[in-house]
Amino acid sequence: MIVAKSANTPSSARIKAAPSPSPAPPARKIAAALSRPPTQKRSREILVLELRRLRALFLEIAERYVANVEGKSASLIKTVEEGKLSSAKVAGLLEGIRDLAVKPQKGRRKDLARIERTIEALQKELEA
DSSP: OEEEEOSSOTTOEEEEOOOOOOOOOOHHHHHHHHHSOOOHHHHHHHHHHHHHHHHHHHHHHHHHHHHHHHHHHHHHHHHHHHSOOOHHHHHHHHHHHHTOOOOGGGOOHHHHHHHHHHHHHHHHHHHO
């Protein structure tokens, strides 16, 4: 039992019975609830959860993609810094970079692909 003082009468005490734990629902009710199609509210909640999961997947994939391309770019920079390149090879590499046409303000996937293809082409040219 819980004894609590009332705010209205400070000298009096009230006795309250402790709430009894609710019994577990029968298994039949749970199975029946699961077999029914979800309510519209529940469907929206599920959709929101799935959209959040999709967003997280997208961000994870985008981060890994960026890390891979940055790694290739860093490798290319290191190779150029350490190697002795002829002026003709340097001119060819510069031409490949300057021919790149992208619009970063638009945030397009095809611009990312163009940059990645340019980096790969420069790596192949260095290896040749």
